[in-house]
Amino acid sequence: MSLEEYKGVWVFLEHRDGQIVPVSLELLGAGRQLADKRGVPLAGILIGDRVRPLCETAFQYGADQVYLYDDPIFADYRTESYMRAVIACVQKHKPETILYGATSTGKDLASAVATDLETGLTADTTMLDVEQETGLLQASRPAFGGNIMATILCKKHRPQMATVRPKVMKALPPDPERRGEIIAESLPLREQDIRTKVLKIIRETQSKVRLDEADIIVAGGKGLGSKEGFQLMHRFAEAIGATVGASRDAVEAGWIDHAHQVGQTGVTVTPKIYFAIGISGAIQHLVGMQNSGLIIAINKDPQAPIFQSCHYGIVGDAFEIVPLLIEAFQSAVGKEVQYGGNI
Template sequence: MSIEEYKDVWVFIEQREGEIFDVGLELLGAGRELADKLEVNLCGVLLGNNVKNSAEGLYAYGADIVYVIDDPVLENYRTETYMKAVGDLVRKYKPEIFIYGATSNGKDLASAVATEVMTGLTADTTMLDINLEKRLFEASRPAFGGNIMATILCKKHRPQMATVRPKVMKKPEADFSRTGKIIEEDLGLKEEDLQTKIIDIVKSAKKSVNLEESDIIVTAGKGIKDEKGMAMVKELADTLNADLGASRDVVEAGLIGHAHQVGQTGVTVTPKLYIVIGVSGAVQHTVGMQNSDVIIAINNDPEAAIFNVAHYGIVADAFEIVPKLTAELKKALDKEGVTTNG
């Protein structure tokens, strides 16, 4: 089949118990830009049980068409059922581009669908674009330990697919005046025909920290060196009622747990304020925080790459400037009668 027969940009809309995940809405924003460049429709793909009523809400975030398969068999995510549903939709409607959130389920589904329909997949991308001259989807991701950005193309197969990490793309402002079209399809599977059965669902305990939802983050980098340095950074974080982040070097040194790691191998964050101390600014880290509203970097190297993404930079020894900054903040907050964690 000719690749010219494929058109439209699709986004997998992940949901659980009827609640739409933000990553799907973020990708609709990114997908809208891709679809506009290609002059095609932006389509959402919504699977589940009793989810049809959620479909129309996707128009507000950019969708022109929403493909819905509403079936009790899709109540909970299973590779077997979701791969069948998405594979059937792809073969019937032939999307040119298909993007998924790089969540546990999104990554599992995308790789299964790529195998099912025999196409390529770029994982954990952070930048998406279109080469209009060749009509190719450019999916870029950090490579070689985050030292370079690699742009990966799928020239001979369709759809062109990628997973995108949550929080990398900005969720668009909702426009509830937009309208669209719903296309419903049947799954054609019965529970008794399936090889996988869901016996029980165990919900894990909530992490002690959820940086993806933090408004203020203070992050320690390799320059912090030891526990004394971490205590200094934590005092600043406590003063600001902020959460504590860390680079990969700090986590690997055993100074803090992996749940605090920001970057390619950690979490992607978009706080209102991101203060980064002693981080050089390798791509591995910056891809995880570059969309923060305000970034303040403290580093003693004026040539550090972190200053390229920072809105404000302080060239100084962190062990001299951070305690002074913390002390001044405490004074200012005391005058305002603000309670801190310190």
């Protein structure tokens, strides 16, 4: 393999219900920066049935080209059919880097492609950069339980690949005037060649906890001491119209369900306001909320790492400070909020 043959940055364009999913648009923003640094095109690879109109969305969000597989055989995601399309396109056009969203589809596809192409794959990446001269992708992610950040390199194989968690990168503002090149591809693939069949798609009932869509999050950690102490977060959230979040320690202690967990093994969030209460600020948690618009930390320990990552910090006892905040907010809106049970 000659590494010099491989040029360009690609993004796998995942789509659902006739729309490109947000993480793919975010990756076009990240990919645009990598491609510009290298002086190479940014391309999307789009696979599906009757998805050609989505190419225009990709161009608006930064893509120069889209490699398009548009065929009824790709109507539903199946590992084998999508993998064959990606591999055929890679072998034909030789991209240097491919980015996938760290969704169930993206992770499944990326691992299958990496195995067949015998190349490297960095999972759950939170930071991306590239060496301008060599094109070596620098994919960074938390390691050893979130205690350190590791930068992973793929020096001897191409393409370099990474999955990136939703909400970590920023999408570019769409430009409706932007245009690009559609490169139509095809694959001589028959239904009988695919071992899996989609019989029925059953939509899961959506959880009422939507941390990734919340504008305000009140997150509690082990500093709250107990399940009873954690109820203060519910009271505070109800008073200000927020969603309750939690650190891994609080979830593992059984104080709240895993659906509320923010961090590397939970949900990545980007609210307008994030309250970190009784949370020390381990890397595992920080990677899940560091892109919040405004971070406010409350902790008794003045040396807590969270104070290095917040915009405003209050050193003190949460059980003294939070009730004062609740009272202040209630006074501001001219009403009292009664807490009536579990949320």
